[in-house]
Amino acid sequence: MNKARTNAPLAPILVRSKNFHWPGIDADPHYKYSRGSNPTRTELENKLVALEKHGEVLHAAAFASGLGAEAAFFLTLMPGDRVLLCNETYGGTYRLFHSFLHRFGIHCDFADLNDLEAATKKITPQTKYIFVEPLSNPSLLVNDLDKVALLSKKTGIPFVVDNTFCPPPAIYAFDYGATAVIYSLTKYFGGHADAVGGAVITKDVTLNEKLRFQQSTLGATLSPDECYRFLQGIKTLPLRWERISKTALTVAEWLSKHPNISKVLHPGLLSHPHHELAKRQFPNGIGSVISFEITTDPRKFVDTIIDETDIVFGESLASPETLLCYPALMSHKSIPEAERLALGITDGFFRLSVGFENAEEIIGGLKKAL
Numbered sequence: 001m002n003k004a005r006t007n008a009p010l011a012p013i014l015v016r017s018k019n020f021h022w023p024g025i026d027a028d029p030h031y032k033y034s035r036g037s038n039p040t041r042t043e044l045e046n047k048l049v050a051l052e053k054h055g056e057v058l059h060a061a062a063f064a065s066g067l068g069a070e071a072a073f074f075l076t077l078m079p080g081d082r083v084l085l086c087n088e089t090y091g092g093t094y095r096l097f098h099s100f101l102h103r104f105g106i107h108c109d110f111a112d113l114n115d116l117e118a119a120t121k122k123i124t125p126q127t128k129y130i131f132v133e134p135l136s137n138p139s140l141l142v143n144d145l146d147k148v149a150l151l152s153k154k155t156g157i158p159f160v161v162d163n164t165f166c167p168p169p170a171i172y173a174f175d176y177g178a179t180a181v182i183y184s185l186t187k188y189f190g191g192h193a194d195a196v197g198g199a200v201i202t203k204d205v206t207l208n209e210k211l212r213f214q215q216s217t218l219g220a221t222l223s224p225d226e227c228y229r230f231l232q233g234i235k236t237l238p239l240r241w242e243r244i245s246k247t248a249l250t251v252a253e254w255l256s257k258h259p260n261i262s263k264v265l266h267p268g269l270l271s272h273p274h275h276e277l278a279k280r281q282f283p284n285g286i287g288s289v290i291s292f293e294i295t296t297d298p299r300k301f302v303d304t305i306i307d308e309t310d311i312v313f314g315e316s317l318a319s320p321e322t323l324l325c326y327p328a329l330m331s332h333k334s335i336p337e338a339e340r341l342a343l344g345i346t347d348g349f350f351r352l353s354v355g356f357e358n359a360e361e362i363i364g365g366l367k368k369a370l
């Protein structure tokens with residue numbers, strides 16, 4: 001029915017009720033208790049499915065954080081199962097496998113997913129999923145989803161995308177053949193630094209049933225207030241994406257010319273090893289993040305950022321304010337030093353997430369600190 005003819009509200013309806021009436025003794029209603037299902041959460045889950053603009057039927061399950069969504073997903077595996085991950089992943093994913101899932105007999109392997117031959121060699125009879133970040137955290141390496149889809153087809157192993165760094169309108173992962181997409185909603189979906197959440201979206205009905213069971217049984221579901229915030233944030237996601245993608249590219253170009261910078265990682269730059277692939281895979285922009293390495297003292301750099309600029313020194317990305325993160329001691333602290341250095345996350349390595357300020361203001365702050 002045409003919504004305009006229904007007197008419906010424009011903002012989402014926030015239902016905080018923890019429990020619901022049962023219409024009769026054997027009614028078994030859909031909404032019973034909000035840990036299992038809640039109308040505002042259903043609205044968010046439906047919205048997340050709609051955002052993927054995919055022809056096949058999709059299902060979404062929202063969790064209390066991105067890592068909560070990942071944990072619920074990986075805990076659908078059985079002892080002995082393995083997952084093949086792209087070489088560089090978010091530090092929390094690394095920690096989840098190395099400090100938690102291994103206790104349940106669930107293990108991971110790493111491979112360069114752009115190298116089909118090398119990746120195929122890492123597949124074992126126990127490998128149940130291939131797990132990929134299309135734009136890796138924090139180095140912004142581009143994993144080619146066409147190649148991952150080919151690997152998946154060749155081996156018969158479904159692939160799952162952690163699409164936190166490149167949500168729609170950047171990438172529609174189901175169009176590449178993904179079985180499931182995982183999001184930290186905390187970043188681009190919320191966009192206002194006021195909510196933490198996560199979700200798994202899947203076309204696999206059995207997987208969806210298991211995730212619904214995890215929601216009720218593990219209980220790490222998303223609160224109605226947070227669902228409301230994400231529903232509101234999603235409305236401005238394409239606008240924010242366009243703006244921050246432009247700002248980030250301008251700042252990256254400026255950084256790449258600065259004498260105290262040894263490396264700038266932004267796939268929009270010609271110098272990035274995956275520039276051509278990025279142009280194909282991200283036609284609608286690359287988002288707010290730029291990573292770079294400085295040649296000067298990182299402590300002095302951070303002190304000036306904190307004391308003399310409006311750039312916020314802190315964790316996370318995709319806030320209205322520009323954020324400077326130090327992966328070695330923040331997002332990727334859990335990765336052992338030797339592995340971290342091998343990934344290029346050196347002591348001079350920083351990750352910047354541009355906010356809504358003008359590029360000139362951000363550049364002004366960086367200029368001072370560099």
Ligand SMILES: Cc1ncc(COP(=O)(O)O)c(C=O)c1O
Nearest residue numbers: 065066067090137164184186197
């Ligand atoms: C790529 C990626 N996946 C998952 C997560 C975890 O999300 P959350 O912080 O919402 O638990 C993060 C957090 O930074 C991330 O960057």
